[in-house]
Amino acid sequence: MEAIIGLEVHAQMNTKTKMFCGCDNDAFGKPPNVTVCPICMGHPGTLPVPNKEAVAKAVKAALAIRCTIAPACHFDRKHYFYPDLPAGFQISQYDFPLAKGGLVEYDITDASGKPVAERQCRITRLHMENDAGKLTHRGDRTLCDYNRAGTPLMEIVTEPDLRSAEDAVAFAQELRRILIAVGASDADMFKGMMRFDASISLREKGTTKLNPRSEIKNLNSFKALEKALQYEEKRLAKLWEKEGGPLKNDITVGWLDEEEKTRMLRDKETADDYRYFPEPDIPPLQFDAKEIEAVRKALPPLPREEKKKLASLGLTEAEALQLNDDPELMQRFSAVYQKTKDAKRASSIVITQLKGFLGAQGKQVSDGPGVPDLLKLVEVIDSGSISANAGKEVLESMVETGKAPDTIIAEKGMKQISDDSAIEALVDKAIAANPQAIESFRKGKSAALGAIVGWVMKESRGQANPAKVNEFLMKKIK
Numbered sequence: 170m171e172a173i174i175g176l177e178v179h180a181q182m183n184t185k186t187k188m189f190c191g192c193d194n195d196a197f198g199k200p201p202n203v204t205v206c207p208i209c210m211g212h213p214g215t216l217p218v219p220n221k222e223a224v225a226k227a228v229k230a231a232l233a234i235r236c237t238i239a240p241a242c243h244f245d246r247k248h249y250f251y252p253d254l255p256a257g258f259q260i261s262q263y264d265f266p267l268a269k270g271g272l273v274e275y276d277i278t279d280a281s282g283k284p285v286a287e288r289q290c291r292i293t294r295l296h297m298e299n300d301a302g303k304l305t306h307r308g309d310r311t312l313c314d315y316n317r318a319g320t321p322l323m324e325i326v327t328e329p330d331l332r333s334a335e336d337a338v339a340f341a342q343e344l345r346r347i348l349i350a351v352g353a354s355d356a357d358m359f360k361g362m363m364r365f366d367a368s369i370s371l372r373e374k375g376t377t378k379l380n381p382r383s384e385i386k387n388l389n390s391f392k393a394l395e396k397a398l399q400y401e402e403k404r405l406a407k408l409w410e411k412e413g414g415p416l417k418n419d420i421t422v423g424w425l426d427e428e429e430k431t432r433m434l435r436d437k438e439t440a441d442d443y444r445y446f447p448e449p450d451i452p453p454l455q456f457d458a459k460e461i462e463a464v465r466k467a468l469p470p471l472p473r474e475e476k477k478k479l480a481s482l483g484l485t486e487a488e489a490l491q492l493n494d495d496p497e498l499m500q501r502f503s504a505v506y507q508k509t510k511d512a513k514r515a516s517s518i519v520i521t522q523l524k525g526f527l528g529a530q531g532k533q534v535s536d537g538p539g540v541p542d543l544l545k546l547v548e549v550i551d552s553g554s555i556s557a558n559a560g561k562e563v564l565e566s567m568v569e570t571g572k573a574p575d576t577i578i579a580e581k582g583m584k585q586i587s588d589d590s591a592i593e594a595l596v597d598k599a600i601a602a603n604p605q606a607i608e609s610f611r612k613g614k615s616a617a618l619g620a621i622v623g624w625v626m627k628e629s630r631g632q633a634n635p636a637k638v639n640e641f642l643m644k645k646i647k
């Protein structure tokens with residue numbers, strides 16, 4: 170028996186304004202119903218105007234997943250009644266979507282992030298639509314928040330090319346990286362910017378027929394996607410055993426996150442009738458082949474290429490993957506790498522140290538120091554003001570307090586002593602205080618020198634520049 174899985178992915182585009190009006194597209198954390206206007210509230214007589222930025226971003230995303238952009242497409246009204254949809258219809262694209270026929274290549278990785286298999290998933294289509302509002306159910310009342318209503322979405326539909334829950338997750342993660350890389354979506358899972366509907370059916374291995382499927386609605390995390398598909402695959406297998414075959418018709422189920430199981434929503438024999446018809450208020454969109462080609466050529470490198478490039482700089486697969494998955498971390502790494510031209514050092518500062526300290530303090534990358542402070546830290550280390558070791562301590566403090574490196578170094582009195590006269594004075598003091606060590610060094614015991622350097626480091630509370638101490642000491646004794 171094998172599982173046949175396809176996904177519908179909804180990704181929110183990171184535009185300044187909503188899909189068809191000028192309302193702020195960033196409503197996360199805002200009070201309910203503040204980023205709304207008569208257009209996104211679906212008032213009669215209002216005119217929706219497509220957001221150019223959203224169309225441009227959807228085109229980029231479609232090209233990055235190797236779709237063909239239709240020379241012309243249009244919007245359609247998809248009618249249904251639900252309290253989160255004030256207009257009574259969603260503006261979507263039905264029979265003439267923006268783009269069709271793409272392909273995503275992705276890796277299946279082991280626990281360390283090392284690729285163990287290469288896979289491909291064909292993309293059926295990518296179209297644009299607007300999101301609905303958000304409902305919150307409290308007891309016998311339902312609260313409506315329309316901040317999200319009208320938010321620009323891309324719906325990306327795959328062919329049924331995925332064969333397991335793990336496979337689906339690996340694909341979805343690669344798709345997320347691609348959308349982020351081309352700047353079409355922030356795809357922040359925590360903020361619900363990427364959601365999945367997953368369809369699964371079973372068939373006997375070696376057969377090619379597609380059996381009726383179970384569609385799992387509204388999965389909001391990779392974990393939910395994986396668990397829901399694993400659960401549904403097992404459930405369908407048991408049903409197959411009991412009934413002696415596949416489902417009789419398509420069904421729709423919901424995923425209960427807490428209970429970790431699916432629940433039947435609809436058992437239907439016919440497709441829903443949404444009474445689609447072309448949106449009369451928005452003229453068709455047209456694309457010029459030359460312009461599309463120019464956009465394709467200007468696309469940034471895709472995450473898999475980027476990962477290979479990072480690996481060629483000497484980073485491990487796991488490090489490359491961490492950067493790949495976190496644009497904020499990547500931005501910091503790139504800046505430090507540009508300054509130091511040393512990928513291993515940049516990875517040590519940004520991945521090992523910064524990410525490590527953030528994790529230990531339960532913080533996100535965006536809560537920690539930004540690029541300017543990190544570059545400043547590299548500068549003070551390179552100038553010899555503090556040692557690389559002291560730099561770690563400073564970075565930990567930066568993560569904890571949010572202060573600039575200079576401030577922390579001044580407050581903690583950590584400045585490395587590199588000043589020649591100060592070092593010379595310390596060395597003189599050390600020679601006077603350790604006559605025996607000097608004596609044994611002169612008799613040929615070179616290890617005695619270490620003891621004197623140690624004395625200086627202790628005396629200066631670790632702040633003397635050890636290379637300079639050595640230099641002066643050699644000069645003096647010889």
Ligand SMILES: [Zn+2]
Binds near residue numbers: 208210
């Ligand atoms: Zn609006």
